[in-house]
Amino acid sequence: xxxxxxxxxxxxxxxxxxGKTDKIxxxxxxxxxxxxxxxxxxxNIVAVVGDDFPKxxxxxxxxxxxxxxxxxxxxxxxxxxxxxxxxxxxxxxxTLITELNVLENFDPIIPESYQDCSYLMLGNLSPQxxxxxxDRMTNRPKLIAMDTMNFWMDIxxxxxxxxxxxxxxxxxxxxxxxxxxxxxxxVKAADVxxxxxxxxxxxxxxxxxxLLFHEDQxxxxxxxxxxxxxDPTGAGDTxxxxxxxxxxxxxxxxxxxxxxxxxxxxxxxxxxxxKFGTERLAQVTPDLLDLRIQKFVALSNFNMVYQIV
Amino acid sequence: xxxxxxxxxxxxxxxxxxGKTDKIxxxxxxxxxxxxxxxxxxxNIVAVVGDDFPKxxxxxxxxxxxxxxxxxxxxxxxxxxxxxxxxxxxxxxxTLITELNVLENFDPIIPESYQDCSYLMLGNLSPQxxxxxxDRMTNRPKLIAMDTMNFWMDIxxxxxxxxxxxxxxxxxxxxxxxxxxxxxxxVKAADVxxxxxxxxxxxxxxxxxxLLFHEDQxxxxxxxxxxxxxDPTGAGDTxxxxxxxxxxxxxxxxxxxxxxxxxxxxxxxxxxxxKFGTERLAQVTPDLLDLRIQKFVALSNFNMVYQIV
Numbered sequence: 001x002x003x004x005x006x007x008x009x010x011x012x013x014x015x016x017x018x019g020k021t022d023k024i025x026x027x028x029x030x031x032x033x034x035x036x037x038x039x040x041x042x043x044n045i046v047a048v049v050g051d052d053f054p055k056x057x058x059x060x061x062x063x064x065x066x067x068x069x070x071x072x073x074x075x076x077x078x079x080x081x082x083x084x085x086x087x088x089x090x091x092x093x094x095t096l097i098t099e100l101n102v103l104e105n106f107d108p109i110i111p112e113s114y115q116d117c118s119y120l121m122l123g124n125l126s127p128q129x130x131x132x133x134x135d136r137m138t139n140r141p142k143l144i145a146m147d148t149m150n151f152w153m154d155i156x157x158x159x160x161x162x163x164x165x166x167x168x169x170x171x172x173x174x175x176x177x178x179x180x181x182x183x184x185x186x187v188k189a190a191d192v193x194x195x196x197x198x199x200x201x202x203x204x205x206x207x208x209x210x211l212l213f214h215e216d217q218x219x220x221x222x223x224x225x226x227x228x229x230x231d232p233t234g235a236g237d238t239x240x241x242x243x244x245x246x247x248x249x250x251x252x253x254x255x256x257x258x259x260x261x262x263x264x265x266x267x268x269x270x271x272x273x274x275k276f277g278t279e280r281l282a283q284v285t286p287d288l289l290d291l292r293i294q295k296f297v298a299l300s301n302f303n304m305v306y307q308i309v
Numbered sequence: 310x311x312x313x314x315x316x317x318x319x320x321x322x323x324x325x326x327x328g329k330t331d332k333i334x335x336x337x338x339x340x341x342x343x344x345x346x347x348x349x350x351x352x353n354i355v356a357v358v359g360d361d362f363p364k365x366x367x368x369x370x371x372x373x374x375x376x377x378x379x380x381x382x383x384x385x386x387x388x389x390x391x392x393x394x395x396x397x398x399x400x401x402x403x404t405l406i407t408e409l410n411v412l413e414n415f416d417p418i419i420p421e422s423y424q425d426c427s428y429l430m431l432g433n434l435s436p437q438x439x440x441x442x443x444d445r446m447t448n449r450p451k452l453i454a455m456d457t458m459n460f461w462m463d464i465x466x467x468x469x470x471x472x473x474x475x476x477x478x479x480x481x482x483x484x485x486x487x488x489x490x491x492x493x494x495x496v497k498a499a500d501v502x503x504x505x506x507x508x509x510x511x512x513x514x515x516x517x518x519x520l521l522f523h524e525d526q527x528x529x530x531x532x533x534x535x536x537x538x539x540d541p542t543g544a545g546d547t548x549x550x551x552x553x554x555x556x557x558x559x560x561x562x563x564x565x566x567x568x569x570x571x572x573x574x575x576x577x578x579x580x581x582x583x584k585f586g587t588e589r590l591a592q593v594t595p596d597l598l599d600l601r602i603q604k605f606v607a608l609s610n611f612n613m614v615y616q617i618v
Binding site: 256300 | 602
């Protein structure tokens with residue numbers, strides 16, 4: 001079943017303790033689509049770029065099966081640009097530059113050919129834009145997932161609460177969950193947030209993995225223990241993209257299948273952080289991904305039934 | 310096969326955001342033995358108390374199958390006493406009082422009848438005392454596990470390094486692993502620490518679970534997501550006791566069996582934090598423990614093989 005991703009396609013400039021980049025390709029929808037393409041061979045994207053965005057990169061997305069009919073190219077305007085610097089612990093970062101450019105007045109137009117999409121992933125954008133996308137879908141998708149961030153909780157909490165009522169799955173990190181709920185316990189936070197709308201909640205905990213909550217069920221996925229993280233940019237979007245790509249390709253929204261989707265997303269995110277930007281993701285083959293998934297199986301698998309061998 | 314635990318049997322006075330206690334029974338060996346008793350029906354203990362220690366509590370340990378021949382009762386002296394206050398986040402605490410009393414000159418005498426023990430758990434004590442215990446075992450146990458803490462890294466690092474060379478498994482928390490290794494990445498920390506001696510390393514991460522390292526294998530166990538922690542005192546010792554009790558009762562030191570032992574230890578620790586001190590552990594029945602273990606299975610179990618149902 002078809003997956004539609006709405007989000008930024010943009011430029012990033014990144015500095016980590018290991019080095020820095022010039023302007024490279026980034027944006028939530030870029031990472032989500034690339035990650036989803038490992039499972040979903042045809043997807044749709046709604047996004048906006050300026051005329052400064054390299055055609056080669058758009059061709060690269062096309063070659064991964066991403067339909068760009070919904071990608072608006074604004075003549076005479078510039079693409080969204082973000083620049084940030086990670087601290088030594090890699091868990092915190094300073095934003096150095098944010099140039100909204102084309103995102104400032106982004107009107108997410110959904111092509112008619114996208115209207116049959118069963119799966120919708122709303123990348124981190126203003127809650128109002130996310131809400132507009134949902135309203136413009138004439139057929140309600142089977143699963144609507146969204147990301148957001150503390151910035152929107154600070155400046156657009158009311159809009160965010162409206163949007164949360166329209167979606168099924170919220171994917172945020174632990175600090176965002178604490179801020180949104182006002183609870184320090186993640187279990188209590190999950191209860192509060194699910195009362196705001198989403199029936200499903202994934203809380204990402206970085207090096208400590210992720211938690212999935214639905215009704216009275218909880219699943220705890222580990223993160224792969226890594227010697228070092230080279231660049232965390234895009235890891236959360238890659239996780240979400242892997243998750244939604246897997247769900248859309250299997251067309252199964254059961255809790256058991258969401259567990260698998262979380263492992264897929266975690267495996268792809270573990271690649272993403274190994275190099276700057278999308279560089280590592282572009283090198284991953286299906287065989288490499290399968291080996292990485294098997295590492296997650298070995299990492300978290302146990303059998304309490306004692307067998308005498 | 311027999312399990313020998315060496316550690317403190319003591320008094321604690323605890324204050325948490327939820328309340329405070331008078332002097333209650335505590336000590337590493339107390340928690341370890343109580344937790345291990347769910348699997349190991351006969352165990353040995355080496356410890357020291359003063360004549361102020363209540364006989365009823367010693368009888369309670371005996372009734373759980375703990376052989377007290379190695380418990381020294383010092384006439385005219387007082388038992389070890391620790392008092393602490395937890396901060397609101399429950400992850401940090403201040404020590405208010407530490408009265409070493411009988412622990413100050415503790416000479417760990419191993420009764421002859423303990424010499425055939427195959428499993429040795431060294432609770433948190435001075436590294437010199439831990440080292441002496443190992444030296445006094447005429448038959449080297451099959452598995453020697455130990456706990457320690459940042460205090461000994463601060464004041465007795467050389468002694469600690471000597472002791473680490475004599476043991477098989479070190480069980481410490483993430484901050485202790487970082488301090489001992491000088492590495493912030495836990496994967497790098499695990500490499501450095503295992504070069505110091507122990508072939509096996511368990512790093513406890515509190516609400517984020519635990520990691521087991523051995524050769525090139527890693528296992529990540531989740532912690533049970535809890536609404537709140539009432540009192541964390543003894544949770545680490547309870548984890549270690551459940552782990553070693555399970556290993557000793559199955560007499561199997563394979564990596565697969567250690568995974569099960571970690572789940573058992575985690576399940577028991579999840580009970581421990583529900584009330585002050587040993588109160589909750591004393592109420593746990595085998596059926597309750599089994600249900601809790603099944604919660605861990607549901608929490609972390611997934612099957613990547615997609616089955617069409």
